[in-house]
Amino acid sequence: MRTLLDSRAFRLTRPRLRRFTEALHRVLFGDRLGFTVFLVTVLFVGSFWRMDFAINDNETLANGVQAFSNGHLAFVDPQFGGENGVAPGTKYYDGARYAREYGLVVPASIIALVFQGLSQVFSLRVLIVGAWCLLLLLVVREVTRDARYRDELVVVGIAGVLTLFAGNVVLAAPIDPRDIPLLALQVWTMLCCGFVATVAYRLFELELPRQVAAAVGVGVVVATPVGFWASTPKRHVVVALAVLVAAYAFARRPSVAGRRGRLLRALPYACAALLAWVHPGDGGIFFVAIAIVDLVFGASYDRTQAALASGVFLIALLPFLVTNFLVSGNPVRPPQFLPQYTGQPLAGTEVGAGSGEPGGTSSGTEGGAASGSDSSPDGFSPGLVIRSMVAIASEAIGTVAGFVRRARGYAAGTLNVFVNSPQHVFQTFVRSGHIERAAARGANFSYNLAYLESMPLLGPAVLGGVHALRHSNPVQSLRNNGNVLFRDATGPNRVLAFAVVYFSLMVLFYQQRLPLHATLTVRYLVPTMPLALYLALRLPALREVVVSRFRTVGVAYALTVLVGGELLAGVFVLLSLSVGEAVQLHALLALAMAGLLAAWCTLATLDAPWGPTERRGQIGAVLLGATAGTTTVFLLLTGWMHFPYGEYAIPIVDALSELLRS
Amino acid sequence: MTVRGNPVSLFGLLVLVVAFAFGPALPTVALSSSAQEYEPASGSVNVTASELPETLSLERNGFGSGTYQLQSSFVETNVSGVSGNPLVVYDVRIPELEYNKETYRILSPDVEGTLTIRASSDTVQPSKVNATSFDATVTVLVRSDVGSRVVMTRNVTVEVVE
8 A cells, every 4th residue: 555655656746636626627517618618607596596595495505515414314413494303304214303305415515615714713704705706806807818918807807896896895795604504505505506607508519619609508598497496405406417518418519539439339328327316316317318319329238338328327326326225225215215304212321322434324224224133243144144134125116116106106197187188288388477376285385497488499499309200210210211311410419319209298297296395496397497598599590590690699699688677677676576576577588479479480490481681681680688687687687676584695796796785 | 107016915904904903903993883773662651643544556567577665654743752673663454465564674873853755565466456555554663772662543445546
C-alpha cells in the first residue's frame, strides 16, 4: 500500500491535477459554453430560491438529511414536520422512522456536511450570497469573452457585482444552522437543474449550431416548468436530468465507437439504477423505456456489451440495494413500499443505540439476514448463505410481483380514465380551470395548471413528434417496401423513439391520478417536458426559424420577459387579483400563445398560402420567442410574487418581491 | 483599458474574507437580524373603531378559476397609548360558509392615530355557495395583556355577486 502511494505514478502533481480538472470539466459540461449554460441556469433558479418548505412532504426528506448527515439512516430527533416528525411520506419499519427518496437524501447529506463545516468558520449566508454573485461574475466574463469592449464591459460587470454583493450583505440575515438540511436539498436539486440545461445543450448541440443549442439548453429550464421545481427539492428535476442524460447517450452512441461507445451505451442503465434509488416507480418507468429503445433500436448485443451493461447496472443499483437492506432487511423493498409513519410506537432507546454507530442501523440488518438461525460468527456455513440468499430471492420476487401488480393497476386505471372520464385527460393536458377533484383534496384555489398551460410549447411538440415519426426510417421503409427495420437506428431516431415511449409510459402510469391537488405544473410529467421541447424542434419549420432567425427569437423573448412581464405584474397589482385568478390568467395567456404558435406551425408545415411570404418566418420567430417568454414570466412571477413563503436566499429579491406584492 | 489579475479569484477571495468577518470567529460583526423582537399580544392599548363595513360581497373569481372570494373590506380604528406589542384584529365570520378570517396588525409603541386594517380574504369553494346572500359578523378586537377584548361588532349581510 505504502509503495503504491509513494510511487511516482500516483503522486498528485500540479499538471496531473490540472489534467484531472480539465477532464472532469469536459465530462460534466462538455465545453466552455456548456459551463456557461450551467451558470446562467443556476443563477436564474437561484433568484427565486426561498429557504423554506413549499410542500410539506419535503419535511420528510429534510429529516432524512438531518439524520443521515449525523450518521443515521433512521430519524433520531427529527426537527421538521409535526410531532415526532410526522410528515407525508415518512416511513415506519420495525420501530423506526425513515425518509424516502434516499437518492436525494444521500447527496444532499454530503452538501449538508460541507455546509456545517463551512458554517463553523464562515457566515453561511454571506457565502451563499457571494456564490450567487460569483456566478454572475463568471457569466459576465464568459459572455463578454469575444465582445468588442471586453475590458470595459468586465469593469462595469465587476462594479455591478460588487454593488450587488454589498447590498445583499447589508440586507442579509444569518441562517439558522438547523435549516442546513433543507438548504442542502435545495442546493442539490438546483445543481441538478443546472446540469439539466447543460446536458440539454449538449443534446441539441449535436443537431443545431452551438449558440442556438446553448440558448435552447437554458430554455429547457427557464422556458419550461422544470425551473419551477428547481428549489423545491422533489424528485422531478432529478428525473428530468436522468431523462436528458439517457437521451444524450442515445443520440451520441452511433457516432462513438470502441470502449467509450460501449460505456456510453451502458450509461442509461446506470441512470435507471440511480433513479430507482430516488424513486422506484419513476426508475421503473425509465428503465422500461430505455430498455425498449436500446434493445429495439440499438445495435445487436454481443457478449461484452451485455456483460458491461448488466455490470454497470448492478453496480449503480448497489446504493439502492444497500439502503433498502439497511432499512428493512430486504434489498429490493424500497422505503416507498413500507408503511406510512403516523405516530406508531417507536423502539425508544434501542433505536437510538442501534443506529448510533456510523453507517446506519444494525437492528434491521441482523433481523433480515439471520432469520431462524444463530448469528454467531462461527456459525457461518454455505448452507446458511444459500438459505438467506433463497430467502432474499423469494422476498425479491414478492416485491417485484407487488411492483408489477401496482403498475398493472395504474395502467388499467389510466385506460379507464381515458374511456370513462375524458374530461380528466382534458383537465390534465389542455385546460385546468376550477377542478372539483383537486379542490376536494385541499387545493383551496385554482393553482393547478394543465400541461399545455404550463408548457405552451407542447403544441409544436405534438406536431414535431408526428412529423418526425412519419419521416423516421422504420416508417419510411414500411411505406416503401413493407419491411420494418428498427436495428441500428440513427441517433435522432433513437431519441425520438425514447421520447415517444417514455412519454406514453409516463402518461400510462400517472394519468389515473391526475388532475390532482398540489401538482401546479403537472409535476409528475415535468420530466417529459425537455423531451417535448426536443420534439418541437424536430418540426422543420420551427427548427428553420430558430436557426436562421435566432436573433428575432431572442429579441421577442427578451421583450416578452422584460416588457410583457412588467406589464403583467402591473395588471396583477392594479386589478388586485387573487392568486387563483393570477395563475389562471397566466394559464389563459399561455393557451393563447400555444394556440397561435401551433397554428403558425401547422400553416408553415402545410406550406399554406397566407399573409406576406417574406414575413412568415419572422412571425414564427416572434411567436416562438414570445411563447417561451410567457413561461419564463410565469416562473419569475410565481417565484417573486404569487406564492409568498419563506425568506429569499438572495435578500435583494425580498425587497423586489415586497415591491411587487404591495 | 486592460484588466489585470483574475477578477473572479479576487472576488472569490473577497467573499471569503467578508464571510469570515461575519462568521462565528468575530462575534462583534454580525448580519442584520430579520427576526424582530416581538412579543405579540402583550402590553396595552386604547382602541376605538370609527368605521365598519355595512355590507360585504362575495364575488366569483375570474379567468375560469371558479372559486368565490370575499371582496376586500376595511375597518378604521383609532389607536392611542400603545405599550408592548398588542394586536388589533379585524375578524370576519360567515357561519354558513364556515368562513372565519382574522387580519391583524402588531402594534409597536410608536403607532398613534388612525389605523386602517384591510381584510385579507380567503377563497370559498363554489360547492358551498348555494344562496344569494349570507349572514356575517364583522368584529374589531384587541389582544393585549388583559386577553382578548371586543372593541366593536356588527351583523352584516354578504351579497353573492356572480
